[in-house]
Amino acid sequence: MLPVSLIFTSGVASGVNSYAAVLVLGLLGRFGHVAAIPAVLERPSVLAAAGVLYVGQFVVGKVPVLDSVWDVVHTPLRPIVGGAIGVVMAQQAHASPAATIAGAVLGGGSALASHVVKTGTRLGVNASPEPFSNIAASLLEDLGVVGLVSFAVFHPVVAAVVAAVLLAAGVGAFALLASRIRRGWQRRREARMRRSPGSRGTVTPSLQR
Numbered sequence: 001m002l003p004v005s006l007i008f009t010s011g012v013a014s015g016v017n018s019y020a021a022v023l024v025l026g027l028l029g030r031f032g033h034v035a036a037i038p039a040v041l042e043r044p045s046v047l048a049a050a051g052v053l054y055v056g057q058f059v060v061g062k063v064p065v066l067d068s069v070w071d072v073v074h075t076p077l078r079p080i081v082g083g084a085i086g087v088v089m090a091q092q093a094h095a096s097p098a099a100t101i102a103g104a105v106l107g108g109g110s111a112l113a114s115h116v117v118k119t120g121t122r123l124g125v126n127a128s129p130e131p132f133s134n135i136a137a138s139l140l141e142d143l144g145v146v147g148l149v150s151f152a153v154f155h156p157v158v159a160a161v162v163a164a165v166l167l168a169a170g171v172g173a174f175a176l177l178a179s180r181i182r183r184g185w186q187r188r189r190e191a192r193m194r195r196s197p198g199s200r201g202t203v204t205p206s207l208q209r
Contacts, residue, residue, distance in 0.1 A: 002103055008164075015079070017054070021081070
């Protein structure tokens, strides 16, 4: 049977921080002896690579410009990781080939959705001149991924509901933030046009009598 709830939640987490998701799953499988976690994620080489890359993202995520560049670079990578997790979990559950493909689509699709929300939201946060909001957002992401994946391993259905609610809230926050950013840029553009020399002394055609 395809572990839909765990694949979905892992995908959502992978879209935010794929290395943390892999690392937490691998550590829980290796030391917690959780049967649902594939053995490939418990390999020392996989844990070491995920740990090193997670440290890199932890540091980069606290620097606004680097964080945005990092997100753009990881646009194809995070859905791939989410899809790969879905495949190995389906194989662990001895699912059929069709179900394995469905697991890949579910994991990759949920990762892509959360990645888009995460990247867009962080672009707005990173535009802030002070560093504290960016650092706070990065820490919340790290803690959220670790907590959500850990909870999903033992309570997959409830965690999937939580992940869906968080994803929906993220979409709403992203839409609100994007609207505010767009209005802000429009006001700045209008202000620059009013201050530009070419805009002074202009007379509308209707007043040229």
